[in-house]
Amino acid sequence: xxxxxxxxxxxxxxxxxxGDVVFAVSGALTAARFRMDFLGxxxxxxxxxxxxxxxxxxxxxxxxxxxxxxxxxxxCAGASLATYFFISHDLSHRKGMIWADALGLSVFGVxxxxxxxxxxxxxxxxxxxxxxxxxxxxxxxDVLTNTQPxxxxxxxxxxxxxxxxLSYATLRYLATPEIPAEAIACLAAFALRALAILYDxxxxxxxxxxxxxxxxx
Amino acid sequence: xxxxxxxxxxxxxxxxxxGDVVFAVSGALTAARFRMDFLGxxxxxxxxxxxxxxxxxxxxxxxxxxxxxxxxxxxCAGASLATYFFISHDLSHRKGMIWADALGLSVFGVxxxxxxxxxxxxxxxxxxxxxxxxxxxxxxxDVLTNTQPxxxxxxxxxxxxxxxxLSYATLRYLATPEIPAEAIACLAAFALRALAILYDxxxxxxxxxxxxxxxxx
Amino acid sequence: xxxxxxxxxxxxxxxxxxGDVVFAVSGALTAARFRMDFLGxxxxxxxxxxxxxxxxxxxxxxxxxxxxxxxxxxxCAGASLATYFFISHDLSHRKGMIWADALGLSVFGVxxxxxxxxxxxxxxxxxxxxxxxxxxxxxxxDVLTNTQPxxxxxxxxxxxxxxxxLSYATLRYLATPEIPAEAIACLAAFALRALAILYDxxxxxxxxxxxxxxxxx
Numbered sequence: 001x002x003x004x005x006x007x008x009x010x011x012x013x014x015x016x017x018x019g020d021v022v023f024a025v026s027g028a029l030t031a032a033r034f035r036m037d038f039l040g041x042x043x044x045x046x047x048x049x050x051x052x053x054x055x056x057x058x059x060x061x062x063x064x065x066x067x068x069x070x071x072x073x074x075x076c077a078g079a080s081l082a083t084y085f086f087i088s089h090d091l092s093h094r095k096g097m098i099w100a101d102a103l104g105l106s107v108f109g110v111x112x113x114x115x116x117x118x119x120x121x122x123x124x125x126x127x128x129x130x131x132x133x134x135x136x137x138x139x140x141x142d143v144l145t146n147t148q149p150x151x152x153x154x155x156x157x158x159x160x161x162x163x164x165x166l167s168y169a170t171l172r173y174l175a176t177p178e179i180p181a182e183a184i185a186c187l188a189a190f191a192l193r194a195l196a197i198l199y200d201x202x203x204x205x206x207x208x209x210x211x212x213x214x215x216x217x
Numbered sequence: 218x219x220x221x222x223x224x225x226x227x228x229x230x231x232x233x234x235x236g237d238v239v240f241a242v243s244g245a246l247t248a249a250r251f252r253m254d255f256l257g258x259x260x261x262x263x264x265x266x267x268x269x270x271x272x273x274x275x276x277x278x279x280x281x282x283x284x285x286x287x288x289x290x291x292x293c294a295g296a297s298l299a300t301y302f303f304i305s306h307d308l309s310h311r312k313g314m315i316w317a318d319a320l321g322l323s324v325f326g327v328x329x330x331x332x333x334x335x336x337x338x339x340x341x342x343x344x345x346x347x348x349x350x351x352x353x354x355x356x357x358x359d360v361l362t363n364t365q366p367x368x369x370x371x372x373x374x375x376x377x378x379x380x381x382x383l384s385y386a387t388l389r390y391l392a393t394p395e396i397p398a399e400a401i402a403c404l405a406a407f408a409l410r411a412l413a414i415l416y417d418x419x420x421x422x423x424x425x426x427x428x429x430x431x432x433x434x
Numbered sequence: 435x436x437x438x439x440x441x442x443x444x445x446x447x448x449x450x451x452x453g454d455v456v457f458a459v460s461g462a463l464t465a466a467r468f469r470m471d472f473l474g475x476x477x478x479x480x481x482x483x484x485x486x487x488x489x490x491x492x493x494x495x496x497x498x499x500x501x502x503x504x505x506x507x508x509x510c511a512g513a514s515l516a517t518y519f520f521i522s523h524d525l526s527h528r529k530g531m532i533w534a535d536a537l538g539l540s541v542f543g544v545x546x547x548x549x550x551x552x553x554x555x556x557x558x559x560x561x562x563x564x565x566x567x568x569x570x571x572x573x574x575x576d577v578l579t580n581t582q583p584x585x586x587x588x589x590x591x592x593x594x595x596x597x598x599x600l601s602y603a604t605l606r607y608l609a610t611p612e613i614p615a616e617a618i619a620c621l622a623a624f625a626l627r628a629l630a631i632l633y634d635x636x637x638x639x640x641x642x643x644x645x646x647x648x649x650x651x
Contacts, residue, residue, distance in 0.1 A: 249639065249640065251582070252638075253639060254636070254638055254643075255637060255643065256592045256593055256596070256637065271493070275492060275493075280495055281494075281495065284493055284495070284555060284559050285556075286556075287556055287558040287559055290558065290559070291558065304640050360577055361573070361577065361583060362582065363577075363580065363581065363582045
């Protein structure tokens with residue numbers, strides 16, 4: 001057995017569990033699009049929920065937390081199976097899902113950065129790990145379902161996670177207490193992502209750094 | 218160097234080596250479909266053979282066994298190269314391969330669960346790790362060859378591995394000795410997979426939990 | 435925090451940094467082909483640069499070096515962003531890139547083998563790890579961009595890395611001093627890859643082990 005990790009504060013745990021459920025449902029909805037069976041929902045949903053944090057822990061050499069305490073694994077599995085059994089055939093309430101996903105993205109960026117800082121990572125690494133935690137699950141989901149990762153060309157998706165992670169690390173570096181730092185950083189990430197969704201702000205390839213609104217048809 | 222793992226019992230080792238060879242050949246046959254060269258056979262075959270166990274060990278924080286003792290690496294490499302050099306152009310003896318694969322799946326589910334329990338994992342995690350060990354190699358093979366993972370929509374494939382893993386963990390929890398527990402759990406997994414192959418039993422998307430036999434044309 | 439790794443010699447560090455930059459640029463050029471935004475360049479470039487070494491370290495159970503010292507992460511990120519901002523629209527100077535990539539491949543094979551040997555890996559494992567280090571980043575890049583890994587069917591690509599790695603391990607086993615061993619092994623790998631490029635030497639599927647020059651049309 002590996003050494004147990006240091007315990008996480010309640011606010012971080014709440015954010016983490018929230019993000020787990022949101023991403024597990026998002027993964028399960030992807031499984032629905034590919035008409036997978038219940039184990040497909042379970043696997044893709046669970047991997048989307050815990051994939052980002054797992055990648056972070058493997059890279060840091062930290063014990064992968066859910067292999068010691070199955071809470072998160074069961075939470076993700078439960079959310080995925082609930083999606084399988086209770087999903088309506090009509091997926092048009094996608095709007096709620098996009099906003100929930102934006103919230104999940106924001107909290108995971110902060111959680112990932114917090115975990116890395118607590119583990120003793122340097123500033124730059126901790127910021128990077130926040131982005132990895134927030135986007136890793138989605139990348140694995142897209143690789144598993146054989147589609148090009150959406151984070152690599154979306155509406156300030158990874159950028160928002162990066163902003164949240166960077167804000168949190170900076171605030172903590174300036175000795176801001178944990179709870180306000182968490183709140184401000186989450187809000188910053190969420191606000192950026194919300195603006196990007198509302199005004200269709202996208203970053204583009206070389207020569208087209210940023211673009212607001214649709215191209216002319 | 219990391220701490221060495223606890224030694225595995227002979228019956229587990231036999232099952233593990235058998236699974237390695239079966240999955241390496243299965244991976245190499247996939248390489249054949251894509252007309253890869255000998256290194257493609259070597260890489261895809263080897264990764265399919267040792268990928269599941271490697272994923273399990275990385276997640277558990279256990280030393281990846283084949284980095285200390287090259288036996289399994291060489292076994293998988295040998296099986297892959299043998300497939301390259303001796304494969305007949307006609308792949309029609311696929312029937313034997315499907316049954317060998319079903320056996321490999323069954324033993325890997327039990328081996329993975331056993332390794333996790335021996336490492337000290339909780340019940341739920343050990344069951345999950347059995348499924349990861351049995352299906353991980355195939356998932357990596359499918360990701361590498363850019364096809365959608367077959368386990369996510371097949372004939373009770375991951376389900377059979379899950380049944381074997383769950384049976385083994387339960388039997389061991391009830392203090393059944395190792396050898397009978399292994400035999401019963403393997404048999405349970407193999408029987409389920411065999412039934413699914415013979416009667417074309419598939420699990421389906423929401424609203425179509427399970428389906429037996431072909432749809433009407 | 436995990437235990438720090440043993441320090442690397444200057445010649446290995448120089449080769450490593452060179453390889454990082456070459457592969458990061460190669461990854462960023464792939465991002466350009468898919469018209470990704472600056473974060474896409476950053477992620478795909480960085481992952482291509484550090485992906486091989488990271489895979490090796492995870493498998494070996496060695497601390498992933500860039501999580502302790504951000505030098506390499508920043509180097510890869512910088513090279514990727516420079517590609518984003520300064521890339522000409524015309525990518526036709528691909529010739530220089532192919533030769534730089536061949537050099538990167540050669541040095542990474544030797545670096546990976548050296549690191550594994552220094553970590554205490556057996557001969558066979560160290561040779562394998564050299565190939566993993568040299569080709570891993572490219573495989574992850576191809577998986578992320580949803581294309582079939584090029585190493586699995588190219589012009590003696592992985593083969594050249596394997597030759598370099600094998601040469602280095604053999605020379606070191608024969609007690610050749612580090613610098614000459616590095617130079618000879620790099621040269622061997624580069625020479626093989628250069629021949630393969632110049633004369634279009636490819637290895638093929640079963641029944642067509644090796645092929646020189648184009649097929650008749």
